[in-house]
Amino acid sequence: MTALLEVEDLRVSYGKIEAVKGISFTVNQGEVTTLIGTNGAGKTTTLRTLSGLLKPTAGKITFDGQPLNAVPAHKIVSLGLAHSPEGRHIFPRMTIEENLLLGAFLRKDTPGITEDIERAYTLFPILGERRKQAAGTLSGGEQQMLAMGRALMSRPKLLMLDEPSMGLSPLMMQKIMATIIELKAAGTTVLLVEQNAQAALSLSDQGYVMEIGRIVLTGTGADLLHDESVRKAYLGED
Numbered sequence: 153m154t155a156l157l158e159v160e161d162l163r164v165s166y167g168k169i170e171a172v173k174g175i176s177f178t179v180n181q182g183e184v185t186t187l188i189g190t191n192g193a194g195k196t197t198t199l200r201t202l203s204g205l206l207k208p209t210a211g212k213i214t215f216d217g218q219p220l221n222a223v224p225a226h227k228i229v230s231l232g233l234a235h236s237p238e239g240r241h242i243f244p245r246m247t248i249e250e251n252l253l254l255g256a257f258l259r260k261d262t263p264g265i266t267e268d269i270e271r272a273y274t275l276f277p278i279l280g281e282r283r284k285q286a287a288g289t290l291s292g293g294e295q296q297m298l299a300m301g302r303a304l305m306s307r308p309k310l311l312m313l314d315e316p317s318m319g320l321s322p323l324m325m326q327k328i329m330a331t332i333i334e335l336k337a338a339g340t341t342v343l344l345v346e347q348n349a350q351a352a353l354s355l356s357d358q359g360y361v362m363e364i365g366r367i368v369l370t371g372t373g374a375d376l377l378h379d380e381s382v383r384k385a386y387l388g389e390d
């Protein structure tokens with residue numbers, strides 16, 4: 153297995169508060185890797201740091217064989233790392249298609265961009281049907297589809313998804329999870345952050361459990377799903 157992303161002893165602080173306290177993990181090429189953990193564990197901080205939005209205070213990030221620590225945020229996208237953030241952050245007054253095009257802002261290959269827009273519409277037909285409508289008219293689940301579609305527009309080697317199932321109905325959540333499986337089958341490597349441990353671990357090759365800035369447990373998705381401490385803490389079992 154080839155590591156696409158390697159994180160070693162990463163530390164990240166907000167002023168005096170250390171939110172990530174020396175974590176190490178690997179995302180293998182072609183796999184789905186999940187970070188689960190309670191609120192405030194440091195999962196979002198980790199993704200923001202990988203995207204270059206926050207600077208680590210210590211540690212090493214290697215992506216596709218290159219050190220990422222000193223790379224500015226706008227260059228990280230061009231290296232092949234895309235981030236669909238928590239809360240989606242779509243632009244409500246712009247159309248669905250304009251939102252998708254924003255995900256391709258660094259690209260100049262018009263035919264490739266058109267092809268990828270069509271691919272997004274194949275993946276999420278509702279976006280194609282409503283392509284000229286303001287994105288703010290979409291439901292929460294549809295906005296999540298748009299956020300994922302937009303992240304895919306940079307043709308990323310690694311797609312990072314922060315809480316894609318947040319606030320979604322069970323049916324919509326199933327659709328999002330099925331899409332992650334579809335993307336993996338098409339060769340995309342995924343780093344997923346999820347509160348819904350059952351859904352996330354069920355489709356993950358590898359999982360890491362975070363608590364208060366540290367990784368406390370690691371294993372395959374199946375191993376973690378059957379782990380007693382995970383079942384008690386995250387799946388509501390006594």
Ligand SMILES: Nc1ncnc2c1ncn2[C@@H]1O[C@H](COP(=O)(O)OP(=O)(O)OP(=O)(O)O)[C@@H](O)[C@H]1O
Pocket residue numbers: 166169171189190191192193194195196197198347
């Ligand atoms: N902008 C900020 N300034 C100061 N502290 C912050 C900031 N953002 C997050 N934190 C703190 O950093 C810690 C980690 O937060 P983070 O959002 O990374 O956790 P998380 O695991 O993603 O949790 P959640 O599932 O609630 O989003 C928390 O203690 C949080 O209060």
